[in-house]
Amino acid sequence: MIKINQLESLKVMKAVVEEGSFTGAAKRLEISAARVSKAIEQLEITLDAVLFKRSTRHMQVTDSGERCYQSALLLLGQWQSLQQELAQSRQKPAGKIRLSIPMTWGLEVFAPLLGEFMQLYPEIEFDTQLNDQQVNLLAGDYDLVLRLTGQLADSSLLCQKITGYRFVVCATPQYLAQYGMPESPTDLSEHACLMYQLPGMAKKWQFLQGNKPLDIYLEPKLVANNSLLIKSALLSHQGLAHIPEFIVADELARGQLNEVLTGFTTPALNLYLLRAKEHSLSYRMQVFIAFLRERLGQSEWSL
Numbered sequence: 001m002i003k004i005n006q007l008e009s010l011k012v013m014k015a016v017v018e019e020g021s022f023t024g025a026a027k028r029l030e031i032s033a034a035r036v037s038k039a040i041e042q043l044e045i046t047l048d049a050v051l052f053k054r055s056t057r058h059m060q061v062t063d064s065g066e067r068c069y070q071s072a073l074l075l076l077g078q079w080q081s082l083q084q085e086l087a088q089s090r091q092k093p094a095g096k097i098r099l100s101i102p103m104t105w106g107l108e109v110f111a112p113l114l115g116e117f118m119q120l121y122p123e124i125e126f127d128t129q130l131n132d133q134q135v136n137l138l139a140g141d142y143d144l145v146l147r148l149t150g151q152l153a154d155s156s157l158l159c160q161k162i163t164g165y166r167f168v169v170c171a172t173p174q175y176l177a178q179y180g181m182p183e184s185p186t187d188l189s190e191h192a193c194l195m196y197q198l199p200g201m202a203k204k205w206q207f208l209q210g211n212k213p214l215d216i217y218l219e220p221k222l223v224a225n226n227s228l229l230i231k232s233a234l235l236s237h238q239g240l241a242h243i244p245e246f247i248v249a250d251e252l253a254r255g256q257l258n259e260v261l262t263g264f265t266t267p268a269l270n271l272y273l274l275r276a277k278e279h280s281l282s283y284r285m286q287v288f289i290a291f292l293r294e295r296l297g298q299s300e301w302s303l
Helices: 006-019 023-028 032-045 061-091 101-120 174-181 185-188 227-234 244-255 283-298
Strands: 052-054 060-063 095-101 123-130 144-149 160-169 192-194 204-209 213-215 223-224 240-244 258-260 268-275
Touching: 006 023, 006 032, 006 061, 006 174, 023 032, 032 061, 060 061, 061 144, 061 174, 095 101, 095 283, 101 123, 101 144, 101 227, 101 283, 144 174, 144 283, 160 283, 174 258, 185 204, 185 213, 192 227, 223 227, 227 240, 227 244, 240 244
Parallel strands: 095 123, 095 144, 192 223, 192 240
Antiparallel strands: 052 060, 144 268, 160 240, 160 258, 160 268, 204 213
């Protein structure tokens, strides 16, 4: 007597539907036609449903058969994922991850996380480039790119929002005591402003008035392409800065800096993780992404 488990029956069901015949399914699965027939018979008995209408020349999938086929796809996919996860859990993630990350975020936020990750997974190596300029992920120089931006442009890349930060406008108590507190964004033109700027960016700070952007164009006292230089000038009482909060959070907490214009909303600054759609996600990258999501936030991949 042929004994067939239900998992095998589902595999047979899938093959019969996709091949269009018992013979074709037997050939694909490298089993006998009798075993295919027995598997379908046992499945029909278990489900108490007719899965195929058979004749000497034709075979047609019934409505019950179609529902069984769709469920088989789902269940077999879950079974395969479970097998892969368990196999991976027995492996030590290893190899190199080529990574591009924003400069200041990399130094202020990522550096301690990287140290922790490398202690957990000593066989994973990193080739890490710190750069605020956009890099071409499709050129193949990087496996993953972390990017800080308000909104990503449409592309063929897979993106995952990891977390979000806010901008703050702040200055030292000494600067504010000498030059006064701005009451609205339009007052900023009367102050010394310390501005982060990359090539091609307008000299402006943006706020939100309701849901509409309010652009404040300025003639800054200092322009720099690195936020740590801005922070240094800020702490030297040289002016006001419109800066991501994570860069100055400790100084704000200690009272070395005071936030101003708290009644005005600024656009969000989101941290995205990007990868090329065509490239497979290696186990080491899966482990790394899961680590970032756990430490910083969670989101799903999207186009």
